Amino acid sequence: MMNRLISKPNRLTRRRAINALLLGIALFGIAAVVNRFERALMPSAFVTGIVLWLSLCFLAAFNLRKKLSFLPCLGTSAFWMQAHIYTGLGTFAVFGLHVGWRVPDGGLERVLAALYLCVGGSGIYGLYATRTIPKKLTQLRTEPIFESIPRLRTHIAKEALAIIESQVEHNQVLRALYYRQLRPFFENRRTLAYVIAPSARQARLLVNEIHKQDRYLAVADRDASKKLAQLVRERDDLDYHGAMQGRLKSWLILHVACTYSLLIIATLHGVMAHAFAGGLR
């Protein structure tokens, strides 16, 4: 990282460095204010709470920005995305300062903290997923759209069936293999375990099983065997795409679904904290 920064920083590296620097400065300023408040026996939680609430509002406004894309004065979506990412990262530090780096004691506060961690945690995962999964997917042989994957699965299953029914009509070995092992693979969806932790193990086993049958096949039928093995690989790639792209989309469901609840309870918490604040006023 340092070498990249020192030697020849590219645009992405420069952007990350600048954003991280700005975030660091902002956090340092907040920490300084908090420290000043704590030293003065003044409740710093109000400072961090207000900063946190405003940050949440800003982060939630990113969704509004996408709905108001026709307004040029709002800035580019990429800018908002960067601001969303770094502001969201910064809220973790502010949240830690706010709760004193401990588990809150109150019921409402715990719900609020849990919601924040859900939203923030899903955002962190989303940031990780969007930075790592596409790289893995581009290394595959196909790049299907997530919504087209079911249809492509159907298409592959039909292709496999066509091969069995047309080219190896008289080869009982391949037919038996297809109906015993390949057809469930092509026609069924993958298990939840595969969605959570995708693995090519099943595909490799099937391909090996297909290749084992080659000794019993005529030379002409071996071509069909190769096509079936290819379809198995393509189906596995497709399933991998489905699982990975599902990850890319599923974190956002949790991220967005909890956002508004977080804002509502955070607002309630802020109002109550001000109304019930101990102090001299």
Next chain:
Amino acid sequence: MIHNLGKPATGYYRPNQNWQCGNACHSCHFGPSDKGECQAVAECNPIATETGWKCTRTPLLGGPCDDGPSDSGVCGCAMRHCNPLRSLRWWRGRLTAAVTIATIGALVLLFSRPNANQFLAPGPLSGSHAQVLVDEQRCAACHGAGGTGPLAWIADTLSGGRAIPHSQSDLCIVCHKEKIDSALATNPHNLSFDLLAEMTKKAQSASPNVHVTSGISGQLFNSRTTARDGHAPIACSACHREHHGHDNDLKQLSDRSCQACHRQQFNHFASDHPDFSNWPVARDRSIKFNHNSHAFKHFIEQNKSFDCNSCHQRDPSGDLQLLGTFENTCAECHQPSMMQGSGGWTFFSLPMIDHDAIRGASSAIGEWPAAATGDFDGELPEIMRLLLAADPKAAPALNRLGTNFQFGDVDPDDVQQVRDVTDVLWGIKLLLWDFSVDGKEVVRTRLGALLGNPVSDRELNDLTVGFDQMKFLRARLNWLPDLANEITLKLPNHNSPRRGSQVVHQVVGDRTLVVPESGDVLARPLFQFQDDVLAENPLKKLLGDRSRNPQSAIPLAEQTQLPVVIDGGQTQNAIRIPERIDNRYIDGSVPRQFEFPKSTDDELLAENPLQVFNRNPPRQNQPLGPPASDQTGIDRASEVADPSPQFDSTISSAARIRELEGALVELLRNQRGSWYQDDSTFSISYRHTGHADQYLRSWTEIAVKARHLRVSAADELFRAMTSPTAQGQCFACHSWAGNSAQIHWLPTYRNPAKSQITKFSHAPHIIQPKLNDCQQCHELSGSPAIDGIVAFSDFKVMSKAQCVSCHQPGGAESNCTTCHSYHVHQDIQSYLIETTTPK
């Protein structure tokens, strides 16, 4: 590859819309409508040309089809109809809405429940505030918002905290007002800023090694060098953070909390805290005991070991080391010396006067004892001088003569001085007259006038312990028998202090007495012996004093009755002067009396010298007490009808009485705690009982009080009481608060009920056997340290190193609050309490 299979990989997908094509094999490029209706009809919309209908299928679908449109213009590639599906985005939106609605519903449900505060509270209360839980309005007990609703909360938030009246600190004081002054509750240390400034100034001057930056003069705090302005009020919640669970210690504060205000920043006690410059010796001590001289001289001379525990005892809590009583600790050595040379403290006396000088100054003094004439001589007793200062004629004369005036200093040739002396002499005669008529009330009247505030009954009793009015009456009649007529002639309008009425003349025998028109003592018939009086042995009191428990030596209700004969041979009346002897401390305890050695006078005392005059012999086991007539109004003489009177008329009563009276006076003169009249020196004196004598104590307090009130007439009394040769030598050991008239008669200790800024408890320290030796920490300085009236310790200043040996990282606690308290009481004097070690 899929696309290598000759099949299109994708159709026209609309992930951002609510509906997607439901075709399982191929997505049409039209897609569902916004309402979720399938819009697929044909792959193209043929257009009419001159040659017929032309296929317009998009190249994405393979371009124009081979068959082309029909003749009627219908696309030949009809599309399969589908049931559109909800998109993932739609489901996400619905989930978001559902979660949001569920959240709002849960909150509404929550607020509708009566015990919602348990969930809404930021945490359980600490055990110290558990009693709040029994209150229905739990939150309202500590929060002003607790008694309002959500709308008020919002209004309060939007208005910056002005919608809800009571602050939390106000509500804290509602319960804690007993310990914290509500007016000073939010001040630093609950002290006024003036007092803080004074303490800071004192701390700075006493601790030169504490580097305090120069700031606003007189302030402890400075916002420039600390995080907090010293004048800013501090909310209770600034340090006491609630809602952190039952086991949360509200009183546990971090060092950082202290350093929010204090200029000098300490990271750790062992490394940063300044060494003790005056702990624990800066405090004024009530008892000026010189440990060094006792340890290194007196105890060695007495061949005794200097053991701290022989005088100091641990209090039940173990916090304090209490000082033993005088009787248990000091009396053995100091009581005899205290009694030596105490021939009595002259209360009243007639000086020697020079009649020629007085006549030469064209003045007259009237009757004066012949034995007290010649040259001016004699001293003016301090108390008498003070009482004369209330005489309107004697006071200016005394002022002109000077505060340390003595009669021996009078120049007979100085006319003015002699005239002033004459005024003083008349004042003395008037004082004697008043004492003989009004008794101790004279003290009340004159002192009240001098001090500007009335003398209470208790004070009067203390100031006149054992006062014997009969002695003054007898002195008057013996020394100045014609005083009544002189007073009548010279001061016809003189009213005795207690009686506002005019006096009248009563001729008894060859004397003309002055008695009031109405009164309780002298209005009674004079010179009449009563049998029950004669039956009472006046010496029995002395005998009883020796035999009884010292603490009950002089019962409160006991009345002393002494027959006084003022007329030669005429034995008519007896005068009963009730004498109340109140020799108690303010707290009700009775000081122990010094026990005199037994003498062979017991037999003499047991014999009633007055029995010879008694016509009715005393009944056996007759209790002491006032005559029955005093209680029932019935003369006892009429009850006791003795047919055989024992009165021996053959004895010369006057001669016998004078003889016995002389013996009686001699005996009384040696009695402690009594008054005696000396006809040879024309004086009436009080002989104190030794330590804690109530009479000395009271007049000492008057001397200090008068000095505090700047009554110059009491200067001589003050000088006498504070001199090394003073009666009782009270100030040899006792001190008084310099800024008040309070004398420390008892040892003072820290008041555990009212915390100080610095606190210390011996209890956890003396657990170690090694520290049972007090000198492990309290090392004697080795040199005397008595400094005038205010005494300072004669111990070496303790070093911080003594504490650091245990109070260090990894050892005992060394937080600021280990040794310092935040909440202290405004009344600094209340830090100290006076008490004695339980006997």
